[in-house]
Amino acid sequence: MTDKVSTSTASLNKFEKFKAEKDGLAVKAEIEKFASLGWEAMDETDRDHRLKWMGVFFRPVTPGKFMMRLRMPNGIITTDQMRVLAEVIQRYGDDGSADITTRQNIQLRGIRIEDLPDIFEKFHAVGLTSIQSGMDNVRNITGDPVAGLDAEELFDTRELVQQIQDMVTNKGEGNPEFTNLPRKFNIAITGGRDNSVHAEINDLAFVPAFWEEKGSGDKGEGEQQTAQSPTSGSQSRQFGFNILVGGFFSAKRCEAAIPLNAWVPPEDVVAVCRAVLEVFRDNGSRANRLKSRLMWLIDEWGIEKFRNEVESKLGKPLLGAAAKDEIDWEKRDHIGVYKQKQPGLNYVGLHVPVGRLYAEDLFEMARLAEVYGSGEIRLTVEENFIIPDVSDSRLETLLTEPLLEKFSVNPAPLTRALVSCTGAQFCNFALIETKNRALAMIKELEKELEVTHPVRIHWTGCPNSCGQPQVADIGLMGTKARKNGKAVEGVDIYMGGKVGKDAHLGSCVAKGIPCEDLLPVLRELIIEHFDARLREAVTV
Numbered sequence: 001m002t003d004k005v006s007t008s009t010a011s012l013n014k015f016e017k018f019k020a021e022k023d024g025l026a027v028k029a030e031i032e033k034f035a036s037l038g039w040e041a042m043d044e045t046d047r048d049h050r051l052k053w054m055g056v057f058f059r060p061v062t063p064g065k066f067m068m069r070l071r072m073p074n075g076i077i078t079t080d081q082m083r084v085l086a087e088v089i090q091r092y093g094d095d096g097s098a099d100i101t102t103r104q105n106i107q108l109r110g111i112r113i114e115d116l117p118d119i120f121e122k123f124h125a126v127g128l129t130s131i132q133s134g135m136d137n138v139r140n141i142t143g144d145p146v147a148g149l150d151a152e153e154l155f156d157t158r159e160l161v162q163q164i165q166d167m168v169t170n171k172g173e174g175n176p177e178f179t180n181l182p183r184k185f186n187i188a189i190t191g192g193r194d195n196s197v198h199a200e201i202n203d204l205a206f207v208p209a210f211w212e213e214k215g216s217g218d219k220g221e222g223e224q225q226t227a228q229s230p231t232s233g234s235q236s237r238q239f240g241f242n243i244l245v246g247g248f249f250s251a252k253r254c255e256a257a258i259p260l261n262a263w264v265p266p267e268d269v270v271a272v273c274r275a276v277l278e279v280f281r282d283n284g285s286r287a288n289r290l291k292s293r294l295m296w297l298i299d300e301w302g303i304e305k306f307r308n309e310v311e312s313k314l315g316k317p318l319l320g321a322a323a324k325d326e327i328d329w330e331k332r333d334h335i336g337v338y339k340q341k342q343p344g345l346n347y348v349g350l351h352v353p354v355g356r357l358y359a360e361d362l363f364e365m366a367r368l369a370e371v372y373g374s375g376e377i378r379l380t381v382e383e384n385f386i387i388p389d390v391s392d393s394r395l396e397t398l399l400t401e402p403l404l405e406k407f408s409v410n411p412a413p414l415t416r417a418l419v420s421c422t423g424a425q426f427c428n429f430a431l432i433e434t435k436n437r438a439l440a441m442i443k444e445l446e447k448e449l450e451v452t453h454p455v456r457i458h459w460t461g462c463p464n465s466c467g468q469p470q471v472a473d474i475g476l477m478g479t480k481a482r483k484n485g486k487a488v489e490g491v492d493i494y495m496g497g498k499v500g501k502d503a504h505l506g507s508c509v510a511k512g513i514p515c516e517d518l519l520p521v522l523r524e525l526i527i528e529h530f531d532a533r534l535r536e537a538v539t540v
């Protein structure tokens with residue numbers, strides 16, 4: 001740990017102070033004690049903050065009913081694990097639910113503190129972990145949801161994502177080396193051609209790129225000066241990743257990631273993650289929490305110095321970036337039935353309205369993945385799920401299963417691309433209700449409009465942007481608006497977010513639209529910008 005962390009406590013923000021007093025991970029040893037004390041008698045800093053190092057979130061909106069955020073490396077979960085999650089929330093009746101998150105992950109709701117020892121034991125038995133999933137830690141590491149299934153993929157990301165998680169969390173046991181970062185940290189790897197992980201909005205991202213030997217490829221001049229040969233001249237074209245750094249959203253500032261001007265072969269990815277995390281941990285600002293994400297450090301130093309510091313932690317020079325990356329497809333949403341690279345097998349993507357699930361859904365998803373697939377489920381950053389390995393002969397029967405009436409393989413175009421953050425139902429930062437409102441409004445719009453292709457509408461309850469409105473065709477960010485002199489729930493509207501090839505962020509086009517006036521505004525935007533028209537029977 002740096003001098004910055006240990007000595008200059010006067011300049012530390014309140015979060016840094018409580019972390020310096022007691023590391024968040026220390027609560028791991030106190031779970032039994034908390035369970036017998038109960039949430040009301042616990043030390044408040046342990047309860048409201050440090051428990052997040054175990055993935056357990058106190059919810060001021062539902063005191064006593066905690067949220068639990070898992071880790072699902074590459075968005076993969078087995079049916080045994082899924083059943084454990086189902087059992088955990090089942091015991092909470094109406095309070096129990098789960099959400100698929102925008103980081104290919106699952107959060108559980110309704111959790112009681114007295115049940116934590118039993119829950120952690122169950123997790124351990126099936127290889128699940130929720131460790132280091134909140135506060136100043138590395139979040140769930142995302143990878144291609146169809147890794148290993150997609151015939152066109154360039155690289156199967158599954159193993160690498162797992163290795164990074166193992167490094168960061170010490171195989172799920174907790175790793176004090178990385179439990180006191182200056183702020184949260186997001187990592188993504190994509191090995192497909194469509195950037196299905198939103199690489200550009202992560203603090204550290206790896207995108208597929210071929211390194212070309214000097215003279216045999218089309219590397220730019222600047223890059224040639226720094227490039228070393230990855231294979232001592234034995235090969236002229238090698239697969240690896242260009243590195244992006246510093247992407248993030250926050251209430252204060254949103255930035256797309258920028259090139260580190262570096263390329264790595266797959267075998268160096270874990271070491272580069274470690275090096276970047278060490279540089280961030282030891283040098284990131286701990287004074288102002290609003291200016292603590294990695295990009296602020298890159299701004300302060302400039303990308304060259306940052307790159308040099310990463311090299312020095314890595315203990316060897318980085319190669320220059322490959323001249324181009326291989327992201328050349330539009331982004332897929334994976335909903336529907338698709339052939340796998342394994343002959344005779346298919347993956348089936350099911351749409352989960354705004355990612356919300358209940359115990360019976362989880363049990364049923366597990367059953368289907370076992371009966372028709374290979375006992376595995378994949379999650380997507382659009383809050384949906386995929387059942388892989390369905391044989392041609394079983395496909396038709398799967399498509400007649402009752403669960404597919406709720407989780408469709410062919411949803412209507414606006415519903416299909418709807419994403420929403422948690423919002424006011426459970427999140428105390430929320431300025432508006434999101435999930436239920438998003439669903440109600442999309443239902444109305446589907447009734448009124450004939451739409452030929454999906455329009456990606458993302459809702460987020462506040463400027464923290466967990467619902468990623470800046471990547472959407474139409475992004476809706478909760479705010480307080482005024483109507484007839486009264487404060488009402490409203491949204492700022494974002495447009496122009498582009499995903500997949502040439503991804504870039506959208507920007508704010510309208511501010512403070514009251515939610516009660518939003519429906520006609522959305523209708524007009526969709527007609528004007530996305531080739532929709534009013535259904536004949538509808539008059540507005």
Ligand code: SRM
Nearest residue numbers: 101102103105139248249250420421422426427464465466
């Ligand atoms: Fe988030 C905080 C939910 C993805 C930016 N986010 C929160 C908290 C923990 C706040 C709280 O304590 O209530 C929310 C928990 C609400 C709840 O009860 O569910 C919360 N964030 C979520 C999830 C569940 C939204 C969803 O419905 O899917 C996502 C969980 C991902 C996961 O599995 O780990 C989620 N959050 C994101 C993303 C999107 C992404 O990672 O691609 C972002 C923007 C990208 C980024 O971080 O750069 C995001 N969340 C934030 C921020 C702003 C960070 C900042 O630097 O200021 C906060 C506030 C904070 O950390 O102080 C925040």
Ligand code: SF4
Nearest residue numbers: 421427430461462466
């Ligand atoms: Fe909560 Fe705001 Fe994140 Fe939505 S965007 S989950 S309201 S912090």
